[in-house]
Amino acid sequence: MSDTTRSSALGGTGASELFQLLRDGRPRTRAELAAMTGLARSTVGLRLDALVELGLVGPFADAVSTGGRPPSRVALVPSARVVLGADFGAGHLNLVLTDLVGETLIGRRSLLDIADGPEPVLATMVAEADALLAELGRSRRDLIGVGIGLPGPVQFSTGRPVNPPIMPGWDGFDVPGWVRGHLDVPVLVDNDVNIMALGERSFAWPDVDHFLFVKVATGIGSGIISGGRLQRGAQGIAGDIGHVQVPRGAGIACHCGNVGCLEAVASGPAIAAALRREGHDVAGGAEVIDLVRGGDIDAIQAVRQAGRDIGEVLTACVNLINPSTIAIGGSMAQAGEHLIAGVREVVYSRSMPLATEHLSIVQSRSGQRAAVIGASMLAIHHALSPAAIDELAAAV
Structure with missing residues (x-):
């Protein structure tokens, strides 16, 4: 796609805004999307092309027609990318890879000591994430975001722990920066109770x-x-x-x-x-x-x-x-x-x-899964936001 075409596809209420209508997973025809947005069908088609090029949206085969050629419906492709959710405790790490609607694809729980410090602990997370991706037959290129929950206070705007009582060496550490330097995707960090709230609400x-x-x-x-x-x-x-x-x-x-x-x-x-x-x-x-x-x-x-x-x-x-x-x-x-x-x-x-x-x-x-579910939802909400989708499209 040329720069001129992409600009028109992503300007104003562009492909990213159209994508928000499809995030619920419900298949829709281009005519339905045009009616919902007030846009011309040709404009909707152009913006859908941008999303199809990203692999986030694809055709849905079960459309029903009253005669003639069946209407073409499109929907979110949940398996297009994967999200990593990480829940750190004082002595454990729970990891999951989910699809774009939060369905767990694979997970692993391991023992570690959060007091070992940020770099050794986060290096373990990255290594475990690579192992899960390989087991799933995916690679780092399929990863769209990472959500992390830590057992201590976190300044959400920076993702840095703030005087965490059971996490020596973590105070002020740039967790998102370190992880992004290894996995090259957006990284969201919050305290464990907040992500448990997100996970429990999402689950139940x-x-x-x-x-x-x-x-x-x-x-x-x-x-x-x-x-x-x-x-x-x-x-x-x-x-x-x-x-x-x-x-x-x-x-x-x-x-x-x-x-x-x-x-x-x-x-x-x-x-x-x-x-x-x-x-x-x-x-x-x-x-x-x-x-x-x-x-x-x-x-x-x-x-x-x-x-x-x-x-x-x-x-x-x-x-x-x-x-x-x-x-x-x-x-x-x-x-x-x-x-x-x-x-x-x-x-x-x-x-x-x-x-x-x-x-x-x-x-x-949701029990012990609340935190890791919430961590993945935190990443999904960010990774599929309008700004993030526009950033993805601009990089294609």
Whole structure:
């Protein structure tokens, strides 16, 4: 395609804008697209040609005709490119390759220590990604974007971690720049709770526009989706409920330097510490969950109390942002209804009646996959945005 032709195809509401109509995967005829956009069919055809040249759109063979030649329909080609989603924890890496509608094609979980530092850890991710691409019969040229979730605060605008407590050597490191230097695609980085919110909503609650995801694990945090959009706040720490003061935390020191934080009384390590004081031999949250599953009354009561403490903070959240669904995830959610019962007990009794009239407080449905699903969705939303599609087209 000549530069002149491409310019006309991508100008104004160009191929990238037309592509947004096809992202839902529904096949449409050129006449339908012309009617939806108000453009001439010849203009629609020109812009579709640009998308076909990219391989993102192709013919759909099952069009129905009332007579004569069947109408030609076009649709998104989900397999045209692949996206890499990466979920880093303190001691693990979850990777998936998905197609353009978020369907997982292949995945792998491996053990690593995030404290080894950014370059060794990210080099492991790149090597694992290459292995997955090879196993799938694809190459780096098929990759259209990378989404990464990190277990610490992240300045989303730069993708750099900010004073992450369990990630020595990562503070201020240019994660997107380093990864893009190796994979040469757009790289999006966010904290793990935000991507878990994206993943859980995409997996289980796609029609819920006011959604709160709460992670209860070694730490406690939340991801806020309001009006269908993830809310990060001015500095990217919106939803950091773990360091809100709660009554039962009076005088208890938190690793953040303050006292009385929710995380200091209701996280996995905090519950384990409370049980140790009662004579139980538990090292952390995993052992607490084992006790709960075994029917230990002390452990059940401790977990339910943690739920009440979390409910104290969520009561304010419910009155402030009015979500219609709250999903509880993270490793401690494996304690099941005991944790959630404590949350419900306080939230339903303390929040405004109108705010809780249709409020659902539920266990995460995506479980351990929430973060890696969210990481891939983060990359997909960016890679298929109008600006990104225009950039791809200009490079052809």
